Amino acid sequence: MSHPIFKELKNKLYYPNFNHKVTLLGGQSFSWDIVNIDENMYLGWTDKYVVVIRVVGDYIYWQTYPSLNSESVISRYFRVGVDSVHIENIIGEDEHVKLAITKFSGIKILKQPLNLTILSFIISANNNIKAIRRSVRILSNMFGDVVDVPYLGSVSLFPTVEALAKASIDDIRKAKVGFRAKYLKETSEILLRSGLSERFDVMNQEEQLKTLLQLPGVGNKIADCVMVFAGDAMDITPMDVWGKRILKDLYGIPDTWKYEQYREWIRKQWGGYGAYAGQYLFEWYRNKNRS
DNA sequence: TGTCAGGTTTCGG
């Protein structure tokens, strides 16, 4: 079975040990959908590009649109060069994490565009994945630039901060974001004005945190999500209700700690790779309780 | 109908 879109994916990336389903459709990104043509094919977007990938064995076949073959974009997004097997070995010294890894090996942490990540996680506040994904898609269709993709038709990118800063709160509300609408607009205005995304990667973690916490709709947990999923903070586990549940049930940590106490404990527990440990534990624990 | 979901802001002590 072959489809003409396969030959569009001219580029090949060695990307072993990739749990694409959990990585692309789990809680770290809301930008991907499975393409019906093939269960290992996904369509997603960065800030300026639509990305189509197909996972075959240890390789990803990929293409970017409208600008083709944007290799640097892909390398950055998938963090080529990060040795996830090495990381799994280190955090696997923790027996709970080790068990989680046996079930869900190959979870990667993507490096998503800053503005898109901040705005997506503002939507995530007190919300669930299904609803977040829906809101993101409505916003894209309303305010995002449109890209034509061969065989797949028109795809809308996530809106730029410029577009959202210009939009009215009432219009943004149409994306079912509720009370978060004004945060999206205000934060977009600040991001547009400050140009934070140009400077973010050269700031240290302390500066990043301080800056993110000044954005409306961004508290500790969302700031941590941004530093992990858009920045390079491998040592942080964003602490939400599931995180507290896990730390309480598995490690006997009280659920009454201050956010800063969790940050400190995490840093010591997982050897600087709390971001990855968290991804495994979350996925494992949520599925465990489901069945 | 009430509760809850991968939080943040606002307000009262």
Added chain:
DNA sequence: CCGAAACCTGAC
């Protein structure tokens, strides 16, 4: 500083 309450929305 610190603990509560309110907050859009849709699914049990």
